[in-house]
Amino acid sequence: MSANNDKAIATALFEITxxxxxxxxxxxxxxxxxxxxxxxxGPKGCTIEIPRLEFRLGGFxxxxxxxxxxPTMWGRFNYREIVALERIVWLNSFSNENCGITRAPFSxxxxxxxxxxxxxxxxxxxxxxxxxxxxxxxxxxxxxxxxDLRPSxxxxxxxxFDQLGEHLAKLSGR
Amino acid sequence: xxxxxxxxxxAALADPTRRAIIARLTAxxxxxxxxxxxxxxxxxxxxxxLKVLERAGLVSRGRAAQxxxxxLEAAPLKEVANxxxxxxxxxxxxxxxxxxxxxxxxxKSTKGKKNVRKQ
Numbered sequence: 001m002s003a004n005n006d007k008a009i010a011t012a013l014f015e016i017t018x019x020x021x022x023x024x025x026x027x028x029x030x031x032x033x034x035x036x037x038x039x040x041x042g043p044k045g046c047t048i049e050i051p052r053l054e055f056r057l058g059g060f061x062x063x064x065x066x067x068x069x070x071p072t073m074w075g076r077f078n079y080r081e082i083v084a085l086e087r088i089v090w091l092n093s094f095s096n097e098n099c100g101i102t103r104a105p106f107s108x109x110x111x112x113x114x115x116x117x118x119x120x121x122x123x124x125x126x127x128x129x130x131x132x133x134x135x136x137x138x139x140x141x142x143x144x145x146x147x148d149l150r151p152s153x154x155x156x157x158x159x160x161f162d163q164l165g166e167h168l169a170k171l172s173g174r
Numbered sequence: 175x176x177x178x179x180x181x182x183x184x185a186a187l188a189d190p191t192r193r194a195i196i197a198r199l200t201a202x203x204x205x206x207x208x209x210x211x212x213x214x215x216x217x218x219x220x221x222x223x224l225k226v227l228e229r230a231g232l233v234s235r236g237r238a239a240q241x242x243x244x245x246l247e248a249a250p251l252k253e254v255a256n257x258x259x260x261x262x263x264x265x266x267x268x269x270x271x272x273x274x275x276x277x278x279x280x281x282k283s284t285k286g287k288k289n290v291r292k293q
Contacts, residue, residue, distance in 0.1 A: 014258050018269040022276045030272060040271040043264065111181055111257075129272075131265060135184045135257075 014133040024122035027129065028085050031118070037061070052099060057082060061090075062099040072097075073105055080115075087119045091136055111135030179231060183254050186230035191215070192223050196232065196246065203236075203243040 020027055030036045034053040041048055045067060052062035061077035074095045081089035093113045094102050103112060115136040121128045186192055195209055210220040224244060227233040231250045235242045 014261055016262060016265045016269070018273070020273055020276055026276065026279075027272075030276060036275075040268065040275040042268050042271055044267050044271075111184075114261075129269070133261060134188065135181045 015130065017128060017130045019126050019128050021126045023125050024085055024120050024127045027120060027127040031088060034061075037063075055079065055082065060099055062095065064097075071105075074099075074102075076101070081117075085120060087117065089115070089117045091115055179250070180253060180257060182230040183232055183250050186226050186232055187254065189223070189226075192227055195220075195223060195227065195244075196251075199233065199244060199246045203245045205241040205243050207241070209244065 032055050034050045038048045038050055046065045049064040052060055054060055057079055059079050063075050065073045065075060074097055076095040076099050077090040077092055079090045091113045094104050096102050113136040114133050117132045119130045198204060198209060206217055206220055210217050224233060232247055233244050234247050235244050
């Protein structure tokens with residue numbers, strides 16, 4: 001595992017990885033083109049409409065989630081990094097119909113924005129998609145505060161991530 | 175717990191040392207000295223980390239004893255765990271849909287392997 005990956009794992013709490021038996025270029029298209037995203041982004045049971053997709057740094061992906069018999073919900077991405085075929089970093093949040101950021105319509109407990117990082121790698125025609133996420137906001141100041149301490153902390157604690165995961169899994173009754 | 179406090183909890187947990195402190199405390203209460211022991215860090219540095227964890231409501235410290243032992247606060251950790259679980263199922267479903275979509279448009283592909291963990 002590269003140093004980059006190590007660092008990423010040390011700073012993200014949520015990670016999920018899936019291998020798709022499809023070449024990377026094909027998977028990348030599914031993440032970067034509106035008519036493709038529309039087919040799978042979801043969530044379950046809703047129809048997606050996409051008034052806006054600017055797949056570039058700083059651009060927005062704005063989508064409507066239409067559930068039968070329920071008011072339309074809106075969501076948006078704000079792209080923060082795009083490296084073709086390799087990675088996408090974006091802030092995901094709920095929004096209004098004008099692409100302005102809003103709280104989740106159903107709960108105040110959802111973080112306002114979630115920073116997602118997805119990476120793509122291909123081996124033997126199969127593509128590994130790894131997604132990491134963390135709530136965004138309030139984080140920067142405290143992280144900066146501890147940045148000075150970081151060099152002395154980088155080694156030897158790889159296992160704690162797993163331990164914490166196990167502990168959290170226990171708490172949630174899994 | 176508000177979204178802000180959930181954010182604060184995640185910010186606190188973003189740091190590997192603080193996660194290590196939490197991991198240690200899952201085994202039971204500990205003093206700052208005991209917490210500092212496995213780290214190549216001064217006690218004041220550990221105390222700074224503890225303050226962040228305290229502000230996030232993840233750790234509390236005893237008042238009575240002079241050593242002020244640290245302990246975990248289970249409720250906010252559970253909120254974090256709940257969020258992680260919800261987000262995980264959201265992505266499990268989403269990856270299922272992506273897999274079906276890719277298969278439907280890419281005839282050569284076969285069933286995707288689920289949840290293969292790296293590392």
